[in-house]
Amino acid sequence: MNKDNRLDYGIFITFMIFLFISRLIEFDLGMAMGENFYIFARDMVLILPPAFVIIGLFEIWVDRETIESHFGSASGIKRYIYAILLAATTVGGTFVAFPVANSLYHKGADYSSIFTYITAASLVMIPMSIMEASIIGIEFTVLRIGLSLPLVVISSIILNKIFAKLDYVLPSDV
Amino acid sequence: MQYLYIIMLILLVISFLFDREKTKKSIIRGKNKLIKILPGYLKLLVILSIILLFSEDLIVQYLGTENILIGSGVGLVIGSITMMPGFIAYPLAGILLSRGVSYMVVASFIIPLKMVGIVTYPLEKEYMGSKATIYRNIASLIVAAILTILIGLYYGEVII
Numbered sequence: 001m002n003k004d005n006r007l008d009y010g011i012f013i014t015f016m017i018f019l020f021i022s023r024l025i026e027f028d029l030g031m032a033m034g035e036n037f038y039i040f041a042r043d044m045v046l047i048l049p050p051a052f053v054i055i056g057l058f059e060i061w062v063d064r065e066t067i068e069s070h071f072g073s074a075s076g077i078k079r080y081i082y083a084i085l086l087a088a089t090t091v092g093g094t095f096v097a098f099p100v101a102n103s104l105y106h107k108g109a110d111y112s113s114i115f116t117y118i119t120a121a122s123l124v125m126i127p128m129s130i131m132e133a134s135i136i137g138i139e140f141t142v143l144r145i146g147l148s149l150p151l152v153v154i155s156s157i158i159l160n161k162i163f164a165k166l167d168y169v170l171p172s173d174v
Numbered sequence: 175m176q177y178l179y180i181i182m183l184i185l186l187v188i189s190f191l192f193d194r195e196k197t198k199k200s201i202i203r204g205k206n207k208l209i210k211i212l213p214g215y216l217k218l219l220v221i222l223s224i225i226l227l228f229s230e231d232l233i234v235q236y237l238g239t240e241n242i243l244i245g246s247g248v249g250l251v252i253g254s255i256t257m258m259p260g261f262i263a264y265p266l267a268g269i270l271l272s273r274g275v276s277y278m279v280v281a282s283f284i285i286p287l288k289m290v291g292i293v294t295y296p297l298e299k300e301y302m303g304s305k306a307t308i309y310r311n312i313a314s315l316i317v318a319a320i321l322t323i324l325i326g327l328y329y330g331e332v333i334i
Contacts (some may be wrong), residue, residue: 009212011320015220029227037223039259044215046175048208050182056204057185060196091178093288094298099207102301111306118302119314120261122288128260135264140277140325147324148317156312162309163226171303174210 047092055103064108071109079113080153087120093128097121107168112153112160119152214297214303221293222257229256230266237270237279242331245275246322249282254290254315278326286318 019037051108071079090097101114109117124145133141190199229252236248258266267280290311291298298307326332 005213008217009222012213012216015223032227033223036226037219039226039262040219040222043259044219044316047178048215050178052204052208053201054178054185054204055207056200056202057189057197059203060200061189091175094291094294097297098294098301099211115306115310115313116325119289119317123285124290129290131260131264132267135268135273136277136280136284140281143325143328144281144321148285148321151320152314152316155317159309159313163306166305168303168305170306173302174300 025092031136043092044095047096051092051096052099058100059103059107062107066107067104071104071107071113073110073112075113079110080116080145080156081111082150083117084120084124087117088126090121090125093125094118094122099174102170102174106172110160111163112156115156115159116153119156120149123148123152188278211297211300214300219275225256225293226262228260229258231261233266233283234269237273237283238273242276242278242326245279246282246326249279250286250315250319250322253283253286253318254311255292256287257291257293258287276326276331277329278322278331281325282318282322285321286315289314289318 015037019030019034020026022034069075070082073079075082086100087097090100097118101109101118104117105111105114107171129141130147186197186201189200218237231256232252233249236252237245239245239248267284270280271277292311295307295311298310302310323332
């Protein structure tokens with residue numbers, strides 16, 4: 001275990017002790033943090049294990065050619081459609097999108113596909129959008145998604161141009 | 175969320191029928207990847223629990239200002255820094271709207287909430303490297319600002 005990991009575990013354990021003591025002495029601020037913690041932790045505990053099993057299956061089974069032909073630079077405009085479709089169905093939003101994007105990249109997806117994918121994963125998640133439409137209004141949701149997707153694709157194309165020149169590689173072995 | 179488990183099970187069964195060894199390798203690969211990044215997620219949980227405590231109050235307090243441009247600016251800043259699950263963010267947006275806060279201001283915090291992730295930076299950096307993380311978030315912030323203005327224009331709340 002490296003030093004950074006030890007620090008992260010240390011922070012987490014200290015925080016858990018703080019939450020526990022807050023509950024014992026009924027410290028309001030600490031108890032409110034505990035409720036927030038529960039909200040996020042519950043999602044992560046439920047989503048991360050199946051998500052990472054699927055990522056594992058993806059990395060072992062899917063060959064490079066398949067990803068290159070759909071998400072690589074040779075795929076043209078279609079790669080943005082694939083990226084957005086994948087994003088819309090990614091459960092867990094960006095938490096899950098980051099590792100998936102990394103795996104896609106190492107299988108031959110280009111920068112514009114993965115930037116589109118990550119950003120779109122936070123914008124067009126289907127369950128979230130349904131909730132938004134029911135509270136704020138369907139007009140707002142349609143407007144937000146309709147306007148944002150072209151902008152996200154354009155910004156990803158610009159980022160792709162920048163990164164293609166940089167000789168930049170994403171971290172591997174994560 | 176259940177459908178994630180259903181998909182996983184279907185994929186595992188198909189994988190198992192084709193190749194036992196590969197299925198085992200896949201599960202181990204997934205497990206190792208998760209264990210490797212786990213401290214990153216745990217630290218993020220701590221940060222999110224603390225940040226969420228302040229962001230709700232800040233949003234209710236500052237987004238209701240008379241000045242729509244200041245409201246939107248504050249919305250973009252808070253929305254970029256924090257992260258909120260949808261079932262907290264959208265009811266909050268509903269409360270703001272019922273108090274007469276404009277759609278533009280609501281958009282200003284709802285849009286960057288997930289798109290721009292300052293608190294998720296440590297996690298995103300692990301997978302994307304710091305440069306790609308910073309560039310993507312800056313680009314997303316610009317897109318969020320443009321969207322906020324477009325929504326304001328659409329609802330006739332700002333006029334150029």
